[in-house]
Amino acid sequence: MNFYEQVYAVILQIPRGKVSSYGRIASMLGRPRAARAVGFALNALKDKQDDPLHAKLPWQRVVNSKGRISIVNREYGRNEQAERLRAEGVVVNNKLQIDLDIYLWEGLHWMEIDDILKVQKE
DNA sequence: ACAGTGACAACAT
DNA sequence: TATGTTGCCACTG
Numbered sequence: 001m002n003f004y005e006q007v008y009a010v011i012l013q014i015p016r017g018k019v020s021s022y023g024r025i026a027s028m029l030g031r032p033r034a035a036r037a038v039g040f041a042l043n044a045l046k047d048k049q050d051d052p053l054h055a056k057l058p059w060q061r062v063v064n065s066k067g068r069i070s071i072v073n074r075e076y077g078r079n080e081q082a083e084r085l086r087a088e089g090v091v092v093n094n095k096l097q098i099d100l101d102i103y104l105w106e107g108l109h110w111m112e113i114d115d116i117l118k119v120q121k122e
Numbered sequence: 123a124c125a126g127t128g129a130c131a132a133c134a135t
Numbered sequence: 136t137a138t139g140t141t142g143c144c145a146c147t148g
Contacts (some may be wrong), residue, residue, distance in 0.1 A: 001144080002146085003144090003145055004145080020133085021130085021131090022129075022130050022131085023130065023131060026144090029126085030144085031145090032145075033130095033133060033142080033143050033144070034141095034144050034145070035130035035143075035147045036127095036128060036129095036130045036143060036144060036145085037128090037130090037143085037144045037146080038129090038130075038144095038145095039128065039129045039130055040127080040128055040130095040144085040145065040146070041129095041145080041146090043127095043128065043129055044130055044146080046129090048127090057143085059129085062129080063129090064129085064130065064131080065131055065132085068133090069129085070129045070130075071129045076148080078129095081129090085132085086126075097131085099138075
């Protein structure tokens, strides 16, 4: 199981209506400085439109450390991410910013991470 | 083996 | 606020 798959496994745990950040996800996986790699993992996903994971993964729930949408316009853009979030009740203001005091997901502890990665392995 | 590439983050202007 | 700089790191060819 490579790092990307671990990233996807964590993102699948983010509850509807909550968000997390690239850096926090990296930290959960024991790599507090691998934020860029997390972004890269999501970027790689856009090349796999056919992969069922692409449809299943709530990629819209990952924003930057300031609570702002980082994605630039590509296949889908900032607006699509904002719309997807609003559709699940997250307030995104006109600056594409989200109030982390309200919507930030607490995340998982290392023991829970351990379980998730174990399940994925099977 | 190695250099290039980002949907980052923290800090300095 | 808004840019710019620097450090980062997994993956790729």
